[in-house]
Amino acid sequence: MMRWKSVSALVIHLSLLIAYASRLPVVYALADTFAPGEIWRDTQGIPINAHGAGFLYDRGTYYWFGEFKVAGSAGNKAHVGISCYTSKDLYHWKDRGIALKVSGDPDSDIADGSIIERPKVLFNTQTHMYVMWFHLELKGQGYKAARVGIAVSKKPAGPYTFLRSFRPNGEMSRDMTLFQDDDGSAYLVTSSEDNRTMHVSRLSDDFLSTTNEFHRIFVDQVLEAPAIFKYKGKYYFVGSHCTGWAPNPAVSAVSDSIFGPWKMLGNPARGPKADITFGSQSTYVLPVYGKKGAFLFIADRWNPGNAIDGRYIWLPIHLESEGFTIPWQTRWDLSAFPNFN
Numbered sequence: 001m002m003r004w005k006s007v008s009a010l011v012i013h014l015s016l017l018i019a020y021a022s023r024l025p026v027v028y029a030l031a032d033t034f035a036p037g038e039i040w041r042d043t044q045g046i047p048i049n050a051h052g053a054g055f056l057y058d059r060g061t062y063y064w065f066g067e068f069k070v071a072g073s074a075g076n077k078a079h080v081g082i083s084c085y086t087s088k089d090l091y092h093w094k095d096r097g098i099a100l101k102v103s104g105d106p107d108s109d110i111a112d113g114s115i116i117e118r119p120k121v122l123f124n125t126q127t128h129m130y131v132m133w134f135h136l137e138l139k140g141q142g143y144k145a146a147r148v149g150i151a152v153s154k155k156p157a158g159p160y161t162f163l164r165s166f167r168p169n170g171e172m173s174r175d176m177t178l179f180q181d182d183d184g185s186a187y188l189v190t191s192s193e194d195n196r197t198m199h200v201s202r203l204s205d206d207f208l209s210t211t212n213e214f215h216r217i218f219v220d221q222v223l224e225a226p227a228i229f230k231y232k233g234k235y236y237f238v239g240s241h242c243t244g245w246a247p248n249p250a251v252s253a254v255s256d257s258i259f260g261p262w263k264m265l266g267n268p269a270r271g272p273k274a275d276i277t278f279g280s281q282s283t284y285v286l287p288v289y290g291k292k293g294a295f296l297f298i299a300d301r302w303n304p305g306n307a308i309d310g311r312y313i314w315l316p317i318h319l320e321s322e323g324f325t326i327p328w329q330t331r332w333d334l335s336a337f338p339n340f341n
């Protein structure tokens with residue numbers, strides 16, 4: 001009797017093991033989770049190549065725009081352009097190709113070998129155009145040009161047509177983001193004055209230029225990598241200090257107006273390597289569509305020696321009474337947000 005029991009137990013264990021093992025690849029392929037810092041593959045199994053990301057939500061689809069990097073340190077410059085991926089659920093991303101191509105004309109502002117960083121896209125309801133802004137550095141000039149570039153498309157995934165590059169309000173502009181407020185107005189938030197001070201400018205109604213007004217924020221704080229989100233009438237900022245490609249402690253702030261005054265809140269990162277923002281630098285805060293209080297912190301773990309292998313750090317933002325934290329998670333999903341369903 002004993003022998004029969006142990007044989008059947010063994011059979012049960014073995015069959016459970018086989019069933020579990022046979023499910024493993026399926027579970028992996030369909031994983032509805034985020035694994036910050038691990039290689040993240042698109043729906044074809046190719047690592048996602050979209051750094052310094054910006055996002056657009058358009059009619060049920062998320063669009064992820066980013067710097068398409070090539071291997072080695074050559075990847076720190078633009079040799080291909082801005083890539084685009086789409087997703088319905090934020091976990092699985094389909095490659096939609098290159099949304100904005102670098103130009104083959106060596107005299108173009110966006111020539112192969114220029115620097116094109118941190119693309120951000122908004123839809124303009126007046127012109128029905130998708131408008132992309134990005135940080136642009138002219139070929140062969142390092143980071144001296146300090147401009148923004150603008151490109152437009154009739155379709156969200158592109159192809160985008162480059163329009164022009166310039167210094168907004170005649171002022172230097174490096175790391176940048178766009179923020180669209182509830183009333184539809186849009187703003188450029190950018191590291192200016194040689195990165196010493198940020199400028200916030202309201203965009204023109206067609207989103208193709210800044211208006212002639214800018215506000216200086218974080219004066220003399222030397223910040224970059226700006227990302228803005230809004231919750232319950234308050235504006236929140238996350239950014240970084242300026243240490244090139246090397247990570248440093250993130251910075252957060254809150255304000256009643258995008259123009260300030262901003263109240264500094266310190267480094268929101270929590271957990272291992274929080275002092276260097278988990279080895280990453282902010283690029284965007286993505287609101288989950290239709291889910292109040294659900295915001296994703298989106299950052300880059302740069303790899304300047306092999307730019308193509310930069311990794312993505314996506315983490316849930318934990319909102320607090322005034323301010324927020326970003327706790328480290330090795331693997332997580334959208335149920336991490338309170339009352340998410």
Ligand code: DGJ
Pocket residue numbers: 052117118175224225243244245281
């Ligand atoms: C940090 C910026 O945030 C990046 O976008 C890039 O410009 C690097 N500096 C270059 O060192």
